[in-house]
Amino acid sequence: MGSELEKIRGFLRAHGKPEREVYLDLENSGWVPPQVVEAMLPYFNKYGYGHPSITNRRGWEALEALIEAREYIAHSIGARPSELVFTHSGTEANNLAILGAATANKNKGRKILISAVEHYSVMLPANELANHGFKVVQIPVDSEGIVDLEMLASLVDEDTVLVSIQHVNHEIGSIQPLRSIVEIIRDKNKSTIIHTDAVDAYTKISLDVERLGVDLLSLSSHKILGPKGAGALYIREGTKINRILYGALSTQQYWPGVENVPAIVGFHKASHLALEFMEDHVRYMQSLRDKLLEGIIERVDKVLINGPTGNKRVADNVNVSFLYVEGEALTVELSLRGIYVSSGSACTSRILEPSHVLLAIGRKHEEAHGSILFKVSRYHKPSDIDYVLKQLPQAVRRLRFLSPLKT
Ligand SMILES: Cc1ncc(COP(=O)(O)O)c(C=O)c1O
Structure with a gap:
């Protein structure tokens, strides 16, 4: 058995680079536009490469960039800069929110509610707290992935310390009615802390924490087409939260260690590029999304659209189950044709478990296994979608022909 590295190299050598490429695996990660790279580059070796906590010129330059990024991103969600903490990822922000808020407020209660379709970076820290005296309850969702509001109302009680419900689902694009959710929770318990994972909402829906x-x-x-290595958590002033990491030398109260200044500069620039003309970008992405969805329904039989339709679905998301096809096999087949997508749950596709999100909306295991997630962006062209619509039916036909599963 060769090592993983040998296998990857063998695959890349054997297949070469396809003539045309359409990258739609933006749920997992994406490219970084040149303007973002350009903004970041000087912070590696020209200026601002010092430690932002240190009082010398290179440190001050780094601190200036950090303050500018914090101001811009905080204001973009209606927050004050002092309420924004930079982390190194969305996973770290979610862990700080769940672990930090629940443990700091355990005197208020021990019950934590999360939706059944949360990202693992919310679900797993919450499950961890269940080993430490907290009770974690999942709120069911309907067939479109929207939280059951009556169930939510019946679950919030005096013991509920924390509720975490994402704004937009990362796999099926459902937009939760967050304001109504917050009203229901506050009605039942004013001191419950409310967290939302807005990782998949930011720059596609206007966000205002107030x-x-x-x-x-x-x-x-x-x-959001920024670099890897930066995330952020908004913490409303007055919200009690525990640190979950300990160390020294940081400008931030809740996150020790040196800030990743180049990545934060890139995060700032990427936010600015996406938000500057957000409404136009959203309209454009919706048109590509609908072209792809409608094209698939027209050209491929035996498909199920996963997630809501219309304005309950985020602008960039297309998730389809191709019956009698194995999703992993289809991602490889499409990859050979230069089309990059992910199957099932993007973040768990390496362990081949059916996505808990698809199971939560009532899909059967085999339907979840045949699911493919496409994400469009403002940079894609209608001709990219045409290319996908030409290749995809051929790829599905080929796999169904080879498949032991009966169509
Ligand atoms: C909804 C959601 N939350 C959190 C995360 C984790 O973010 P990161 O990859 O920055 O750790 C992701 C990543 O895919 C996500 O889609």
């Missing part, structure tokens, strides 16, 4: 009424909100840079 209007939404949440206490904690997570963001991630690489999910």
Whole structure:
């Protein structure tokens, strides 16, 4: 058996680079536009490469960039700069929110509610707290992935210390009615802390922490075509939260260690590029999304669309189950044709478990296994979608022909 590295190299050598490439695996990660790279580059070796906590010129330059990024990103979600903590990822922001808020407020209660379709970076820290005296309850969702509001109302009680419900689902694109959710929770318990994972909402839906009424909100840079290595957590002033990491030398109260200044500069630039003309970008992405969805329905039989339709679905998301096809096999077949997508749950596709999100909306195991997630961006062209619509039916036909599963 060769090592993983040998296998990867063998695969890349054998297949070469396809003539045309369409990258739609933006749920997992994406490219970084040149303007973002350009903004970051000087912070590696020209200026601002010092430690932002240190009082010398290179440190001050780094601190200046950090303050500018914090101001811009905080204001973009209606927050004050002092309420934004930079982390190194959305995962870290979610962990800080769940572990930090629950443990700091355990005198208020021991019950934690999360939706059944949360990202693992919310679900797993919450499950961990179940080993430490907390009770974790999942709120069911309907067939479109929207939280059952009656069930939510019946679950919030005096013991509920924390509720975490994402704004947009990362796999099926459902947009939760977050304001109504917050009202229901506040009605039942004013002191419950409310967190939302807005990683997949940021730059696609306008966010305002005052209007939404949440206490904690997570963001991630690489999910908005920024670089990997930066995330952020909004912490409403007055919300008690424990640190979950300990160390020295940081400008930030809740996150020790040196800030990743180049990545934060890139996060700032990527936010600016996406937000500057957000409404136009969203309209454009919706048109590509609908072209792809409608094209698939027209050209491929035996498909199931996963997630809601219309304005309950985020602008960039297309998730389809191709019956009698194994999703992993289809991602490889499409990859050979230069089309990059992910199957099932993007973040768990290496362990080949059916996605808990698809199971939560009532899909059977075999339907979940045949699912493919496509994400469009403002940079894609209609001709990219045409290319996918030409290749995809051929790829599905080929796999169905070879498949032992009966069509
Ligand atoms: C909804 C959601 N939350 C959190 C994360 C984790 O973010 P990161 O990859 O920056 O750790 C992701 C990543 O895919 C996500 O889609």
